[in-house]
Amino acid sequence: xxxxxxxxxxxxxxxxxxxxxxxxxxxxxxxxxxxxxxxxxxxxxxxxxxxxxxxxxxxxxxxxxxxxxxxxxxxxxxxxxxxxxxxxxxxxxxxxxxxxxxxxxxxxxxxxxxxxxxxxxxxxxxxxxxxxxxxxxxxxxxxxxxxxxxxxxxxxxxxxxxxxxxxxxxxxxxxxxxxxxxxxxxxxxxxxxxxxxxxxxxxxxxxxxxxxxxxxxxxxxxxxxxxxxxxxxxxxxxxxxxxxxxxxxxxxxxxxxxxxxxxxxxxxxxxxxxxxxxxxxxxxxxxxxxxxxxxxxxxxxxxxxxxxxxxxxxxxxxxxxxxxxxxxxxxxxxxxxxxxxxxxxxxxxxxxxx
Amino acid sequence: xxxxxxxxxxxxxxxxxxxxxxxxxxxxxxxxxxxxxxxxxxxxxxxxxxxxxxxxxxxxxxxxxxxxxxxxxxxxxxxxxxxxxxxxxxxxxxxxxxxxxxxxxxxxxxxxxxxxxxxxxxxxxxxxxxxxxxxxxxxxxxxxxxxxxxxxxxxxxxxxxxxxxxxxxxxxxxxxxxxxxxxxxxxxxxxxxxxxxxxxxxxxxxxxxxxxxxxxxxxxxxxxxxxxxxxxxxxxxxxxxxxxxxxxxxxxxxxxxxxx
Amino acid sequence: xxxxxxxxxxxxxxxxxxxxxxxxxxxxxxxxxxxxxxxxxxxxxxxxxxxxxxxxxxxxxxxxxxxxxxxxxxxxxxxxxxxxxxxxxxxxxxxxxxxxxxxxxxxxxxxxxxxxxxxxxxxxxxxxxxxxxxxxxxxxxxxxxxxxxxxxxxxxxxxxxxxxxxxxxxxxxxxxxxxxxxxxxxxxxxxxxxxxxxxxxxxxxxxxxxxxxxxxxxxxxxxxxxxxxxxxxxxxxxxxxxxxxxxxxxxxxxxxxxxxxxxxxxxxxxxxxxxxxxxxxxxxxxx
Numbered sequence: 001x002x003x004x005x006x007x008x009x010x011x012x013x014x015x016x017x018x019x020x021x022x023x024x025x026x027x028x029x030x031x032x033x034x035x036x037x038x039x040x041x042x043x044x045x046x047x048x049x050x051x052x053x054x055x056x057x058x059x060x061x062x063x064x065x066x067x068x069x070x071x072x073x074x075x076x077x078x079x080x081x082x083x084x085x086x087x088x089x090x091x092x093x094x095x096x097x098x099x100x101x102x103x104x105x106x107x108x109x110x111x112x113x114x115x116x117x118x119x120x121x122x123x124x125x126x127x128x129x130x131x132x133x134x135x136x137x138x139x140x141x142x143x144x145x146x147x148x149x150x151x152x153x154x155x156x157x158x159x160x161x162x163x164x165x166x167x168x169x170x171x172x173x174x175x176x177x178x179x180x181x182x183x184x185x186x187x188x189x190x191x192x193x194x195x196x197x198x199x200x201x202x203x204x205x206x207x208x209x210x211x212x213x214x215x216x217x218x219x220x221x222x223x224x225x226x227x228x229x230x231x232x233x234x235x236x237x238x239x240x241x242x243x244x245x246x247x248x249x250x251x252x253x254x255x256x257x258x259x260x261x262x263x264x265x266x267x268x269x270x271x272x273x274x275x276x277x278x279x280x281x282x283x284x285x286x287x288x289x290x291x292x293x294x295x296x297x298x299x300x301x302x303x304x305x306x307x308x309x310x311x312x313x314x315x316x317x318x319x320x321x322x323x324x325x326x327x328x329x330x331x332x333x334x335x336x337x338x339x340x341x342x343x344x345x346x347x348x349x350x351x352x353x354x
Numbered sequence: 355x356x357x358x359x360x361x362x363x364x365x366x367x368x369x370x371x372x373x374x375x376x377x378x379x380x381x382x383x384x385x386x387x388x389x390x391x392x393x394x395x396x397x398x399x400x401x402x403x404x405x406x407x408x409x410x411x412x413x414x415x416x417x418x419x420x421x422x423x424x425x426x427x428x429x430x431x432x433x434x435x436x437x438x439x440x441x442x443x444x445x446x447x448x449x450x451x452x453x454x455x456x457x458x459x460x461x462x463x464x465x466x467x468x469x470x471x472x473x474x475x476x477x478x479x480x481x482x483x484x485x486x487x488x489x490x491x492x493x494x495x496x497x498x499x500x501x502x503x504x505x506x507x508x509x510x511x512x513x514x515x516x517x518x519x520x521x522x523x524x525x526x527x528x529x530x531x532x533x534x535x536x537x538x539x540x541x542x543x544x545x546x547x548x549x550x551x552x553x554x555x556x557x558x559x560x561x562x563x564x565x566x567x568x569x570x571x572x573x574x575x576x577x578x579x580x581x582x583x584x585x586x587x588x589x590x591x592x593x594x595x596x597x598x599x600x601x602x603x604x605x606x607x608x609x610x611x612x613x614x
Numbered sequence: 615x616x617x618x619x620x621x622x623x624x625x626x627x628x629x630x631x632x633x634x635x636x637x638x639x640x641x642x643x644x645x646x647x648x649x650x651x652x653x654x655x656x657x658x659x660x661x662x663x664x665x666x667x668x669x670x671x672x673x674x675x676x677x678x679x680x681x682x683x684x685x686x687x688x689x690x691x692x693x694x695x696x697x698x699x700x701x702x703x704x705x706x707x708x709x710x711x712x713x714x715x716x717x718x719x720x721x722x723x724x725x726x727x728x729x730x731x732x733x734x735x736x737x738x739x740x741x742x743x744x745x746x747x748x749x750x751x752x753x754x755x756x757x758x759x760x761x762x763x764x765x766x767x768x769x770x771x772x773x774x775x776x777x778x779x780x781x782x783x784x785x786x787x788x789x790x791x792x793x794x795x796x797x798x799x800x801x802x803x804x805x806x807x808x809x810x811x812x813x814x815x816x817x818x819x820x821x822x823x824x825x826x827x828x829x830x831x832x833x834x835x836x837x838x839x840x841x842x843x844x845x846x847x848x849x850x851x852x853x854x855x856x857x858x859x860x861x862x863x864x865x866x867x868x869x870x871x872x873x874x875x876x877x878x879x880x881x882x883x884x885x886x887x888x889x890x891x892x893x894x895x896x897x898x899x900x901x
Contacts (some may be wrong), residue, residue, distance in 0.1 A: 054517060074521040085511055087518035091536040101522035152522065359812075363709045370706045371726065374784065378729045380750055384743060392743055394753040406702030434639040441635030453890065457639055460647050463882065464841025466858050470878045471650030472719070474657045494646045497639060525828065526631065555734050558843055571735050577773055578739060582746060590736030597731035605724075 004067055005030040005188050006051065006156060011060030013046055020046045021057070022212040026203070028156070028190065036192045036210035037199040037222075039235065044192045045160060051190060052081045052158050065155060075104075078155035082162050086145040088133040094120070094144050095129040101152035119151040120144070122181060139170045150185060159191040163198060175184050176202050197234050200224060208232040209269050230276055230352050239278040239350070240324045242295070259319035260296035260342070265351060275328075276352035281327035283348035286312065286334065291345040298324050300338045305330070314340065317336070378594070385587035390583045403588040406547040413589060416573035420554055423485055427492035428549035431459035434493070435500025436542055440534060443518070446478055454505070458498040468494055476563070483565040491559035496552055500545035507541040547604055551597075658875035662868075671876035679879070681860065685884070686855040691771065692840045693780040696832050702779065703786035704828070710787070711794040723791060727784045734781075738848040741777045742768055745849070760800035769851035777845045782835045789834075794820070833892045837885055857881050 004027035008034060013021040021043045028034050036044040048064050049055040050062060053074035058196055061070045069077045078103070088097050098116040099107075107115070120126050123143035142162060149157055162178070163171040179202050183190045193199055199206050199220060206220040208231070218234040227233040230241065243256040246269045252267040255262055256277065263277060285291045286298075298314035301323075311325050312334060316322040324342055383385075384392035388400035407413055441447070442454055460468060472491050481487060519533045520526075535542070557571040564572060570593070577586045659667045675681045706726070714722050729737060744750050745767035752764040797820065803814040843858035847877055850856070855863070857877065864874035 014398070023493070052521065054521075074517070075523040075525070079521075081518070081521050083514050083518060085514055087514040089515060089519070089533060089537070091539075100519065100524075104525075104528065133380035148518075360713065363713045366705055367709045367713075370783065374726060374729055374780065376750075377744050377780065378732060379738040380743050381732070381736065392744065393748050394750060427761055434642055438636045438639035441632045445632035445633055445635075447636065453636065453640060456648075457643055458866065460643065462837065462885075463647075464643045464837065464885070466841050466843055466861065466877045467654075467882055468647065468650070469873060470861065470865075472646065474875055475646075475650040475653040475864070477871065478653060478657075490646055493642060497642060501639065521813075557735055560810060574735050574739075575731065578735070582743060586736070586739055587743070590732060590739065593736060594732040598728070601731055 005032075005065060007063040007066075008051075009061045009063070011047070011050060011057045011062065013043075013050065013055065013057045013059075013280075020212050021050075023060070024212070024214055025060075026207060026214065026217070028188060029194040030188055032188055032204045033179065033202055034188070034190045034205045034207060035199040035203035036190065036207050036209055037194070037196060037203075037236065039194055040101075041048070041211075042209040042258050043212040044194075044209045048081075048158050048160055048190065050190050051156070052079055052322070053077050054081075066278055067225050079158055080149035080152060080327055081158040081160060082142075082145045082149050084161045084164055086141045088141055088144055088148075088209075089308055090133055090227065092133075093129070094125070094133065094136070097144060098135065098148045098151055107154065115151055116147075119147040122150070122184070123147045124177075138166055139174060139264050142166065142174060143177075146181065149183075150187065154187060156188045156190060156254075159189060161192055161194070163193070163195075171195075171198070172201075178202060199236070206236075209238060210235070224280075226350060227278070227352070230278070233276075233278040233350060233352060240281070240284065240322075240323050240326075242277040242279075242322070243353070244277055246271050246273050246275060257293065258295075259322060260316055261294060261318070261347070263293055264296075264346070265349065266346065267351065269351075273353070278350040278352055279344050279348060280350075281311070281325045282327040282335075283344050284316065284324055284344045286324075286326055286332075286340045288341060291343045292345055293344050293349065295324075295342040295344065300334055300336050300340060303334055303336055316342070369501055372453070381587050382489055382591045382594070384584060385591040387584045387587070391582065392582050392587050399530070403584040406585050407588045407592065409449045410585075413570070413573055416568055416570045419485055419567055420570040421487045423492060423560075424550050424553040427489040427553050428496060428546050430489075431493045431496035431549045432500045432504075432542060432546045434497050435545060435580060436504050436535075436538070439501050439505035439508060443505060444474075444513065453486060454501075457501050461498045461502070465556065469562040472559070473562045483563055485567055485569070486564040488560040488569065491563055492549075492553040492556060495556070495559070496549035499552070502546045503548070504538060504541045507538060512537060633818075654875040654878060655830055658870050658879055660872050662870045662872050663665070670875045672880070674873065675877065675880055680855075684855045684857050684860040685880070687854050688840055688881075689884075691846070691856060692776060692836055694775055695839050696783060696835045699774070699779050699782035699786050699835055700828060700832055703783045703831075704790055706783070707787045707790035707794060711791055723788070724788050729780075730784055735844055735848070737781065738777050738845050741773065741849055744817075747775050752783065768849065769853055771833070771850060771854060774846045774850035774856075777849045778839055779855075781845070782839065786831045786835065789827060789831040790824065791822045829892065833889070836888060840885060841881065 006026075006028035008026040010023045012019065012023050012026050018042075024043070024047060026047075028122040036047060044054060050057050053069070053072055053076075056071050061068055063069065064078055074081070079259045089100065089342045092100070095113065095116050098119055099112040102112045102115060104106045117126060117129060120129060123146055125140060125143050125147070128136060128140065128144070133144065136144065146162075159178075163174050166174060172213040172291055175198060178189075178191075191202065203220045205217065206223045206224060208215045208227075210231045216228040216236075220236075223232060223236055227236060233239045233241065242260065242263075244256040244263065246254050247257045247262075248255040249269055249271050251268060253264050253266055256269075256275060258277065261290075269275065282283060286300075296316055296318040298316045300312060301313045302313040304311045307328055307330070310332055312324075312328055314324045314326065316324065317339065334340070383396060385403060386398035386400060387396065388402055389397045438457060442450055447453065469491060472487065472494070475481075476483070476487055515537060516529050516533055519529045524532065555571060556569075557575065560569040560572050561575065570589075574586065574589055577583065577589065658671050659669065661668050661670060710719060710722050710726065732740070741748075745754070747764050747766075747768065749768070751767065755761050756764060786866075801819050801823065802815055805819045810818065813895075841858060843862055846856045847859055853861070858881070861877045861881070864870040865879065877888050
């Protein structure tokens with residue numbers, strides 16, 4: 001196996017009294033698209049700043065291409081950053097902005113212009129070479145920032161909430177473009193966001209962060225389908241979580257007592273341990289033709305029509321403190337006040353050990 | 355009701371405009387007097403007193419002195435102010451709040467007291483009265499102004515712009531020359547312009563710290579000893595005209611910048 | 615969050631660069647502002663003739679009624695100027711901001727502060743022309759027969775106050791105008807929407823919101839006014855002395871630096887006390 005492109009080795013960081021990163025280790029493969037996902041204050045932006053060289057970590061080391069970069073300045077490491085506010089130089093033309101990094105490397109004017117044009121063409125802005133940044137729209141500025149960072153061919157491109165300032169529609173469109181550009185240039189992208197849809201759409205490798213720690217990491221499909229922790233089950237998409245206690249266990253199966261009845265699971269668990277059972281909204285079945293696991297009945301409290309589906313909230317009859325979140329087809333005839341049976345399939349239950 | 359408010363408003367505004375313009379109109383009008391007293395009745399128009407002013411070498415050399423002191427001291431003030439604002443905005447320095455307070459402190463002290471202090475100090479140190487001494491005083495009053503204006507404009511966005519430049523490989527001096535100075539140019543320009551204005555019009559410090567070669571406000575002050583005199587009106591009107599031209603130029607460049 | 619911190623933690627620029635940037639300005643301030651102030655403090659503790667330290671310069675101020683009187687005059691004139699200027703400037707700024715059509719506002723404001731650009735000395739002199747024994751006003755008054763004899767307008771406290779008010783009305787119009795324009799128009803709409811008429815909107819919404827700005831402007835007026843030598847010297851003459859005139863007189867006529875230093879320090883102390891009082895008041899306002 002090849003060495004990882006980036007190797008973050010037990011990095012911790014403190015701002016004054018506050019510890020924002022707690023012994024984080026992470027490896028990043030060449031050519032991958034990595035997303036650091038987490039709520040604000042989770043440490044994801046600090047981790048990115050440490051990778052970019054803007055912050056020196058209090059403890060731990062950062063290796064890029066096997067070289068210790070922990071205290072190397074931003075200019076000297078093979079990373080470039082796309083800033084959240086783009087940080088385009090307002091007094092320079094788009095072309096000069098994109099050519100700036102090459103100019104600092106001493107590349108001559110005509111080569112510089114040619115390469116800047118090529119980079120602008122890559123992001124679909126070939127015609128904006130002579131414009132000033134303030135003449136561009138938000139999405140276009142975003143692309144200029146991308147071109148400016150890519151033109152000096154970094155080993156790793158760092159993106160700090162790059163789509164945060166764009167409106168929803170433009171954000172979805174830029175997502176597709178970012179992914180396409182990344183595939184074309186083959187540079188490893190590390191992208192920070194708090195938007196889980198963005199994370200699922202873009203990532204090859206998704207890293208869920210919370211409170212200065214990595215909660216979960218892996219391909220987004222795996223992180224979504226089998227979240228490792230309660231936090232990642234709720235942050236990466238919604239879930240209904242049943243609290244339960246293991247009452248019986250055999251070689252292959254266990255029985256878990258929950259407020260809505262017994263649930264048997266195809267895995268061996270220590271008797272007496274407390275577990276959480278998470279079920280994704282699209283896996284909950286409301287109504288008679290149910291799945292294999294019965295979860296009691298519930299009274300529908302709210303139905304929200306969302307175009308392609310209906311989001312349904314229902315309160316458990318057995319345990320009024322429990323709320324089911326379900327996703328039903330748009331044509332489903334369900335109304336607030338209805339009492340329905342709730343069920344799901346065994347293999348859709350996500351087991352969370354707390 | 356609305357109509358009465360309007361009428362009263364207009365009358366009030368006209369009265370205040372009248373009050374504001376009265377002395378200026380009288381000044382300019384009687385600068386065109388042909389006789390020796392700038393009092394009614396008006397005997398002009400004549401350019402006689404402008405002739406007198408422009409051939410008075412004391413006044414013209416004072417004007418050159420004023421321009422020299424204003425431009426050099428403003429240049430010094432804006433340079434020191436810019437460098438310190440950059441230092442304080444970009445780096446964590448121990449006691450930063452206190453030191454910034456120290457730099458802006460002269461803003462709260464009247465020119466008379468700043469001038470007095472320098473006079474006592476220079477008197478002790480044996481520094482002779484001169485235009486240089488007055489220029490030093492003008493830097494003292496304008497440095498905090500330039501610092502405050504430029505510092506207030508160095509926001510987080512500018513910090514990110516500089517970080518981007520460093521990230522792309524620019525060494526510190528290139529960041530300063532290629533990014534920071536051009537981006538901060540409007541604030542730097544505003545600081546310089548305000549300093550010029552204040553230095554150009556400053557009286558008390560120059561009065562205390564200069565002797566033979568002096569600045570225009572002090573020379574005009576000396577003219578006042580002769581009482582009411584159309585010559586003073588003419589100098590005053592000239593200063594006024596020059597200032598207006600400068601202000602209009604300033605406004606125009608500002609407008610052009612905004613449109614560009 | 616910590617974005618600003620990140621930006622400032624420039625790790626490898628070394629400690630030398632930031633200090634190299636701020637030292638010239640700090641040095642200048644220390645050398646030509648703090649040191650002179652110390653020199654002035656020391657000087658104020660020496661006698662004009664003779665050697666050794668003495669507090670006689672300060673005790674003179676409290677025992678000599680004419681010095682005392684100068685301070686009283688200064689405070690009175692400054693108070694009158696501040697109040698009159700605010701009362702004149704506020705309605706004017708309000709008219710410029712609310713009654714004048716938007717597109718003419720910039721021009722109207724520029725016109726309102728145009729005389730700023732005459733030299734300060736010349737502006738006071740111009741008022742002398744207006745107020746003189748045979749000046750414009752007296753000619754007009756005697757011409758239409760309102761008064762038989764010309765009024766004594768120049769070389770009075772009235773003249774000093776007029777000259778000051780002229781300057782500070784312009785200054786305060788600028789600051790209050792900026793303040794009024796800063797207010798979001800939604801405040802007025804919200805107040806109207808909730809049933810307040812224009813008068814009550816003004817009293818309960820606009821005025822309280824602009825009060826902090828007015829206080830800052832009034833304080834600025836106070837500081838600039840109490841320390842000014844030119845206006846009282848040209849327009850007030852020597853009939854009644856204000857503090858700055860008293861200070862300058864010690865230097866000019868008698869070369870008494872120690873006494874001038876002591877008087878300057880007393881003047882500064884008064885301004886500092888006013889500042890502390892004002893700062894406290896402003897804080898209460900905000901809370």
